[in-house]
Amino acid sequence: MGRTLTYPKLPFNTVNRHNDRATYDLSSIHSIINTTQVLHVSFNTGDSNNDNPFPAILPMIGAMGSFEYPSADINEPMDCYLHGYVSSRIMNLARAASASSPSPGVSTSTGTETGTETETTTENTKQGLPVCIAASKLDGLVLSLTPNSHSYNYRSAILHGYASLVTDPAEKLYAMRLMTDSVVAGRWAGTRVPPDGAEMASTAVLRVRVVGGSGKIRDGGVSDERKDSGDESVTGRVWTGVVPVWETFGEPVRDGDGRVGEVPGYLAEFVERRNAENRAYAVGAVRGSQEGDH
Template sequence: MPLRELQYPTEPYSKVNRMKDRADYALETIHQIVNSCPMLHVSFQSPNSPFPVVLPMIGQMGSFSRPSADLGDVLDLYLHGYVSSRLMNTTRSADAQEEEKEKEKGLPMTIAASHVDGLVLALTPNSHSYNYRSAILFGHATLVTDTAEKLYAMELITNSVVPQRWTNSRVPPNAAEMQSTSVLKVTISTGSAKIRTGGPHDEKGDLEDEALLGRVWTGVVPVYSVMGEPVAGGYNRVGEVPGYIEGWRGEVNKDAEEYAREAVGREVGEKGGK
């Protein structure tokens, strides 16, 4: 952990402009949201279409050069997946020299990670909201070609799905598997998070309407994800679901429900926002 909390710089493209009191630029907060999100949305510009490409991908932040780095440190994002080389080499610079420099940096991409934590039901539709945690990262992606780094990323990503799964499956990957697996490394330029917690907030006029208060239920429906009872596959021969899976399930299910419930009572960043 660094001595002082590190923050991402606020660039014009990364600054939160609406509901600023919900914004958070701390690396630890942002990395935590990304690493707990089972699916990321990766977006980048296509050379032949006005529509950005959006791909759902599995990813995880880590540091190959310093694997013991924690969430508040400077980290890279490793993505499991494929982006065609045609797209990877896309740059839009008019200047040939600058274009070469840009290409080396990699493909500019925006990565989004979001959790819905609650449905906030207020007196009026307008004051309805969500409790949520949302993180956006901006960076440049390159293909990981170094074998040791690729292995590091594959283990990191596999263990993000279920902790300890890597060593509890058949490893290391063979040559064909290493060949067929693509890993992207995103060097992060900056990022931001937006978080809403708390209960409903209504306008003064509605709060003074006794008949309305007597008629409309207001509060929060907590929302959380559950890792359900495991279902054995067709060729499974291991009788009991292993402890590292069941222990982890119990923990994350408890944490997820607790977060969503506790978020209701935490009126952070709620100065005037809905």
């Protein structure tokens, strides 16, 4: 309470357009990341001379957490843990970047990619693969008199940081639980855990040391331009307003080999709570009741 931590405004994360909608609050940014089921992670593959000038984007699952300070609040500094449809490419790039980056005080590893070295909190923050992480939530279609004034209600967050493979089994286990519970709160405890040795070995988790972040939030109603608002041939013909948009979780459908018939409490509550929150936010956003600026 009363304490608001913000990300520093750096050249690569400062919002220039509509900067009245910008936020640098850790709490806002981390909350958007944590309630977004699919993150988009961008990185360079390093083969730009090989007829590939394109950065890559992967849709991934992720969540904010701190293994060193597990009780860290949402408004405190945290890492972003990632797991998902991870091609070996991003894992190999992260491993190579961790091994080869200049790291004062740590001798550069020369090809000993055995995956056994435990990374510590004293490592260089900039060791790892540079990544950009985006989370975007659409909250409404804002339909004005003319398409040029159309907009979206939305919340978006961007993080910049350095991704490394998590090698410490305790940290990996912490991250696996964090990410499972970010998909459905309480799910980890409702399943067969812990993972066995083969499962631990086959699972790759990335930890992103966040060095910058920014968010952007637009809510509220329609803004029309004076030239159209004063023209009755326009106002009498064009419908203006907002269509709220939100993510809906449907009735759970039993499948697979579990023999439990009734939907467990944690899952029923998750579906009910998330649907109510999502709908309330999108509908409330029309009146701009969520945040100050719009």
